[in-house]
Amino acid sequence: MSPLAVSPLPESSGDSEDFSDPSAELRDLNLEPLALFIRSVAVELRNRQKKCLAKVVKGLDEYKKHLLSVKQWIQDEKQQAELLLVSMKNLSDLLILQNKIQESITNQHKAAFIPDNPPKSVWDKQLKIHVILRNLALFMESTVRAIRFMN
Template identity: 30%
Template sequence: LFTGSLWAAAALTLLLKAGAVPLPDSSGEEELVDELSRNLLTRSPLLQDCVSLAWLLHSSAICEKFAVCESSMEMLASNNLNLPKIKEEDGCLLSGFNEEKCLRRISSGLFTFQTYLEYVQETFISEKQKVESIYYGTKHLANTMRQMVKNPDAVSTPDSPSQNTLFAKLKTNKKWIEKITIHLILRDFTSFMEKTVRAIRYLKNSRNPSV
């Protein structure tokens, strides 16, 4: 069985092979996988790794890459899924940036998204490998961000009964709304990752202004 770090390394490899957008300023996909894998396997929660993994997840989850991303008012009006969002009060915007609050919100949101991504993985069969990679990458990034919080126990995470209830609720969806549900999950996950990438980059630059 893979450990969490090995799963993350495997997920990165799968994401890149699946056609993920290369990272800016990267010297190549193989070098990126090698560098991230080394850091992940040594359990070094470097901010650069977080930036790279967050951007990779964002690039791979951009919903326009999937066939489920048609837009319609009906689809956008059907969002009653309570998907995680990063709001102004979460302290992740450049104006009013609050490192501790932001780290807690990002890690908590990523933990919450795991159940939704698990549903997409089981439902969106044609893209199962890609979504599986995103799922494990998200899980690793959530744990890494949680370790960076001063008080990791303060990070809100869904308990198993809540996750099971949510998953069961999602699975009761009729076939005709499965596509809408997948669209909404991927759309909001993409938005969440865009803000996560910006927040982590800002945090990295504020800690290492000369880099």
């Protein structure tokens, strides 16, 4: 076995400057700008969440009108349409209570899908039903994604 060469350790004077005190560095930092930044980010996230849930409630209210007309057009599956309407109403009420939204919800009016306009033909009726239900499915998918993101 060969002997290992050991280098001598550097000599320390034992002064306090050799060892840095982490608490002294923390005292020198000004954390107020960081705290303000964190608060502003939190407020922004809360505002985004409120806006998102307000849009969800607005969308549910809009689809409620369309589903009422779909319910009138579909004779043999009225019970399923009624259950869907009740579920949407419960979800809408829950979101309104959760965010304490006091403002009235405005509805978007799209000429093509106004429920008061009866379809002129069987084809128009089937097309309206298909488009309304497909748009509702897409809306609910994005709603679920948004709620998962918020949680």
